[in-house]
Amino acid sequence: MLKKLKHLWHMVRRLTGDDAYEVYLKHHAEFHQSSPDAPPPLSRKEFFKIWQDSQWKDIKRCC
Amino acid sequence: MNKYIRMLIWVAVALLGAFAISGIALNRGESINALWLITAAVCVYAIAYRFYAAWIAAKVLVIDETRATPAERLNNGRDFIPTNKWVVFGHHFAAIAGPGPLVGPTLAAQFGYLPGTLWILIGAVLGGAVQDMVTLFISTRRDGRSLGQMARDEIGAIGGTAALVGTFLIMIILIAVLGLVVVNAMKHSPWATSTVAATIPIAMIVGVYMRNIRPGRVLEATTLGVVLLLFSVFAGGWIDHHETLRTYFDHDGLPLAFAIIVYGFAAAVLPVWLLLAPRDYLSTFVKLGTIALLAIAIVILRPDIHMPALTQFTDGTGPIFGGKLFPFVFITIACGAISGFHALISSGTTPKLLSNERDIRMIGYGAMLLESFVAIMAMIAATVLEPGIFFAINSPAGVVGKEAVDAVAKINSWGFAVTVEQMSQLAKDMGESSLFARTGGAPSLAVGMASIFGSAFGKGMLALWYHFAIMFEAIFILTTLDAGTRVGRFMLQDMLGNFNKKLGETSYMPSVILTSAVVVAGWGYFLYIGVIDPNGGVNILWPLFGIANQMLAAIALCVATGVLVKSGKLKYAWVTGLPLFWLVIITTTAAYEKICSDDIRVGFFAAANDLSAKLSAGVLPPEKAAVAPQLIFNQHLDAYLTLFFVVVLWVVLLDMLRLCVRYLAGKPVLAISEAPHEVTQLENTWVRD
Numbered sequence: 001m002l003k004k005l006k007h008l009w010h011m012v013r014r015l016t017g018d019d020a021y022e023v024y025l026k027h028h029a030e031f032h033q034s035s036p037d038a039p040p041p042l043s044r045k046e047f048f049k050i051w052q053d054s055q056w057k058d059i060k061r062c063c
Numbered sequence: 064m065n066k067y068i069r070m071l072i073w074v075a076v077a078l079l080g081a082f083a084i085s086g087i088a089l090n091r092g093e094s095i096n097a098l099w100l101i102t103a104a105v106c107v108y109a110i111a112y113r114f115y116a117a118w119i120a121a122k123v124l125v126i127d128e129t130r131a132t133p134a135e136r137l138n139n140g141r142d143f144i145p146t147n148k149w150v151v152f153g154h155h156f157a158a159i160a161g162p163g164p165l166v167g168p169t170l171a172a173q174f175g176y177l178p179g180t181l182w183i184l185i186g187a188v189l190g191g192a193v194q195d196m197v198t199l200f201i202s203t204r205r206d207g208r209s210l211g212q213m214a215r216d217e218i219g220a221i222g223g224t225a226a227l228v229g230t231f232l233i234m235i236i237l238i239a240v241l242g243l244v245v246v247n248a249m250k251h252s253p254w255a256t257s258t259v260a261a262t263i264p265i266a267m268i269v270g271v272y273m274r275n276i277r278p279g280r281v282l283e284a285t286t287l288g289v290v291l292l293l294f295s296v297f298a299g300g301w302i303d304h305h306e307t308l309r310t311y312f313d314h315d316g317l318p319l320a321f322a323i324i325v326y327g328f329a330a331a332v333l334p335v336w337l338l339l340a341p342r343d344y345l346s347t348f349v350k351l352g353t354i355a356l357l358a359i360a361i362v363i364l365r366p367d368i369h370m371p372a373l374t375q376f377t378d379g380t381g382p383i384f385g386g387k388l389f390p391f392v393f394i395t396i397a398c399g400a401i402s403g404f405h406a407l408i409s410s411g412t413t414p415k416l417l418s419n420e421r422d423i424r425m426i427g428y429g430a431m432l433l434e435s436f437v438a439i440m441a442m443i444a445a446t447v448l449e450p451g452i453f454f455a456i457n458s459p460a461g462v463v464g465k466e467a468v469d470a471v472a473k474i475n476s477w478g479f480a481v482t483v484e485q486m487s488q489l490a491k492d493m494g495e496s497s498l499f500a501r502t503g504g505a506p507s508l509a510v511g512m513a514s515i516f517g518s519a520f521g522k523g524m525l526a527l528w529y530h531f532a533i534m535f536e537a538i539f540i541l542t543t544l545d546a547g548t549r550v551g552r553f554m555l556q557d558m559l560g561n562f563n564k565k566l567g568e569t570s571y572m573p574s575v576i577l578t579s580a581v582v583v584a585g586w587g588y589f590l591y592i593g594v595i596d597p598n599g600g601v602n603i604l605w606p607l608f609g610i611a612n613q614m615l616a617a618i619a620l621c622v623a624t625g626v627l628v629k630s631g632k633l634k635y636a637w638v639t640g641l642p643l644f645w646l647v648i649i650t651t652t653a654a655y656e657k658i659c660s661d662d663i664r665v666g667f668f669a670a671a672n673d674l675s676a677k678l679s680a681g682v683l684p685p686e687k688a689a690v691a692p693q694l695i696f697n698q699h700l701d702a703y704l705t706l707f708f709v710v711v712l713w714v715v716l717l718d719m720l721r722l723c724v725r726y727l728a729g730k731p732v733l734a735i736s737e738a739p740h741e742v743t744q745l746e747n748t749w750v751r752d
Binding site: 020 | 138140141142144146147149150153154158159160161162163209230237241273274275278279280281282285334335336339340343344397398402404405407408411412542543546547549550553608612
């Protein structure tokens with residue numbers, strides 16, 4: 001039961017973008033940290049700025 | 064053994080569905096329970112999803128689970144991200160389900176509950192859901208490209224341009240008609256106006272919270288916002304009861320329309336984080352929550368439907384909009400049955416998130432079924448009202464007369480019982496000064512929802528429920544308005560960029576202001592005309608929107624059919640060809656009637672000629688004579704716009720047929736632009752979360 005609730009909470013966070021920064025950090029660690037002089041990941045505030053702007057480039061809402 | 068039990072269950076579902084449908088179709092008694100509609104809908108959806116959608120996925124599209132999706136191949140951690148299917152489903156549903164499925168069925172209820180309900184069910188399972196699913200599939204196989212790009216790649220430059228121009232125009236008309244719905248809901252209602260106005264500062268508070276106070280904490284900020292929104296519904300009640308405060312929010316349609324125009328411009332120019340993004344979070348939460356609440360309330364309450372199955376207005380004399388059952392029920396209900404706009408979501412954002420092709424059925428087909436269910440609930444909320452009340456709220460003053468006594472007499476003469484006392488008591492219960500001629504669908508939906516919620520969760524708070532429902536509709540209509548204006552601005556900047564590089568830059572301020580102003584002026588014009596029109600404007604704008612939306616759906620189905628034929632699947636081309644054929648028939652017939660009909664309530668030219676004859680004869684009262692020239696010009700403009708839509712539709716259709724004939728004759732055609740097959744690694748290396 002607790003596991004299911006946890007999973008649901010995880011889904012809600014993913015759906016709303018609440019965990020977007022954590023996802024980004026994971027992606028960054030996985031794909032962009034291969035060389036030691038790679039740039040460090042963005043701060044939470046910087047990332048959120050870029051992420052939010054990128055959400056509204058396409059048609060996202062409909063009739 | 065197990066197999067037989069499953070088979071038996073499906074046979075039972077089929078029988079129950081058939082029983083429920085024949086029940087609602089053959090019932091001619093006084094009233095019928097809403098549960099019949101719910102049962103019919105759920106059974107039809109279940110059968111369609113289990114059998115038809117699965118068959119399309121397996122045989123027509125040949126879904127390949129081993130194939131890597133664009134999200135995997137092009138993963139960039141931003142827009143291309145392999146995502147859990149329920150999360151994609153949530154995003155996709157939140158994107159497609161707007162105010163359309165609520166407004167369309169409410170207006171179409173003037174024909175009775177039966178025609179709209181049948182079209183919502185049949186249209187969704189054979190048309191809308193197929194369109195969404197096939198478009199999602201085609202776009203997934205093409206790196207998540209947009210409908211316009213795919214039309215260009217697969218059919219040719221004409222198709223591509225048509226899709227682009229069609230999308231832009233549809234946006235303009237959609238925003239205008241939605242703006243009109245909000246204006247009509249706020250007209251002379253201090254409670255509704257103050258609540259809707261409060262959503263703007265609330266969204267800004269949420270935006271600042273997410274951006275600066277606690278960056279990225281979306282859920283905290285949204286919770287705060289939803290609490291503030293609920294509080295604003297209460298506060299609206301206090302304002303309404305305050306002698307002086309209420310005068311600040313008590314306005315005619317025109318000032319409210321200008322306020323919305325100014326707001327739309329500001330929302331398009333301001334950065335997204337301040338207004339658009341936070342408003343969208345709030346509206347998505349409120350929308351999903353309210354829809355769920357409505358479903359629960361209908362199941363608990365099982366209200367009776369009081370509207371007859373068919374009314375006499377199937378002959379085209381309906382007060383809400385003119386025109387016969389065929390083709391206008393199919394034009395009025397676009398969203399909920401088949402909506403071309405969905406093709407823009409199914410190609411674009413959603414395919415970039417799919418982690419496996421096997422999710423296409425659930426997301427493409429399933430999400431549309433859920434939207435169709437929302438449309439069924441809107442139909443129920445409209446038809447649980449006594450028909451007399453329904454027509455009193457929705458009939459424009461231009462049809463039934465300005466005075467309550469005249470309106471009631473007219474509605475009684477149609478055979479629907481309603482009294483002036485009944486209407487003023489209802490208005491008092493809902494906390495409004497009057498509910499006569501509140502066109503646009505939002506007030507009558509709110510009355511229906513308030514009476515359902517009130518009966519299910521406590522009757523004492525009808526006025527609160529009513530204004531909650533108005534706030535619910537207004538907040539996501541305004542989100543569509545903001546988002547649509549911004550997308551229109553991007554599209555315009557994209558087009559202008561072909562002529563002048565600087566104008567194409569989305570951050571170049573003069574270009575931002577210029578293009579935003581052009582888009583806002585476009586819909587602002589139609590909104591203005593709609594407000595000054597004594598017949599309410601919705602009766603003109605909504606059919607225009609329906610025709611445009613169905614035209615876009617036809618373009619999407621043309622692309623889909625062309626791709627099926629070019630993939631050597633001619634024998635399955637009817638899957639998209641059949642809904643396409645139907646759309647071409649209804650759109651062409653509707654456009655023909657809107658242009659050529661002699662009935663002044665249907666034909667644009669007939670209405671314009673009638674009005675100019677009356678104007679020159681001097682029989683119009685002075686306030687009507689003052690706006691007549693603008694209305695005449697607008698009727699002409701609407702006629703040419705309709706003509707343009709139907710010409711575009713036929714050009715794309717003929718272009719697609721030419722392509723198919725060439726392909727079948729073995730002549731060279733544009734090559735299939737599918738991305739090459741790559742085997743997915745996701746299932747091996749990474750368990751989907």
